[in-house]
Amino acid sequence: MNGNYSSFDEAFDMLLTEAAVKADENIGMNLNEPAEKPEFSAEHEQRMARLFEHERRKLLRRKIIKYSSRCACVLFAAVIVAATGIFSVDAWRASFLNFMSGVQKENTDYNFDDGENQYYFDGKLGIGYIPEGFEITKNTQIEESMFLKFENLKQYFDLIVSDINGDFSIDTEGEVIENLDLNGIEAIFAYRDNIKILIWNDNSYSYTLYGNIDKNELIKIGKSVKNDEKYQK
């Protein structure tokens, strides 16, 4: 519609459309069926039947695509909701990632900070308390022994877990030694220079926890160590 299209042209156009509908119906009413019914060939009827069948298959394909698209949308929405739920809960997140990465076989570890407490769990060994700011920097397993190292900028602590039948000894010369209770287990605490050592066993494994961190922190870490069961916070 250009700038010169007057309102009368518009009114005329509307009349034309109205008249066209009337004319169309008049023409249709005056169309007569042929006096003689034509006889269509068998080949033609087959061709028409194929055309209609093709249309049916096209409709079916369209339906399948429509349904599949809608199912895909619903599935996608469900995955998003499930993923949001799983990753919002630390325990679920850990379990999911452990499952995906095969952490129980490969000794992969995840260290999550829930804002209150960091912890370590590798499917067999769990450390329920890791002081803030510490990160695992070494994780070595040799036969039945495991060595873990945690560090921050200035401090560290190491945990050695060994088969109880193996030999392990430490030089306690010049160290302050005391006996402690660690979750009902008798533990030995030793201190020399700036290094604190905590040793205990649970009749399956022997544990040696040492580092230059505060004594109370070391004991807290020691008390949080669990083995051979899924870590429970």
Added chain:
Amino acid sequence: MIAFFMDIKSDDDREKVIRLYANYKNLMYSEANNILKDHHLAEDAVHDSFVKVIKYLHKIDESNVPRTRNYLVIICRNTAKDILRKTLPLNNDENTSDEISFEEAGRKSDTLDIVLHKESVRELAKAIEDLPEIYRDVFILRRVEGHSREEIAQILNISVEAVKKRLTRAKQIIIRHMNRREIV
């Protein structure tokens, strides 16, 4: 959620096409045979017409029999002309006796008087019915069936430019017709 899946309508398009074929195949064949004068070509025209009909099935209101009838006949007639063009390539649409030159169609007239006359719709309808088929078909497909110019070009197997020209000429012929009938 259920409504999300239940929104798929039970599509009976195939049944609709079969009904249209059953009800109008004879009429369409007759129209095509009048043009092609050949039984097999007329069958081809009916088949090819329904390929087009299927594409625009949603535009067909079966309950309006006269309109459906005319719509199918328009498609079939033009399909038949198209087949005729292919079999007789020199029979160019632009040179048929139905063609009216741009000059004969008349210059643009004042539409005011036509609009003001109370008998205009009836007379306009008559003018449209009297249009040569070459213009009437395009005019009805555009004005009544609401096809776009591109769709009309596809249905009639002509260029979009040809569609535009025919629509313009149809309107001019109608105005000239109205002026000659001394409505104004």
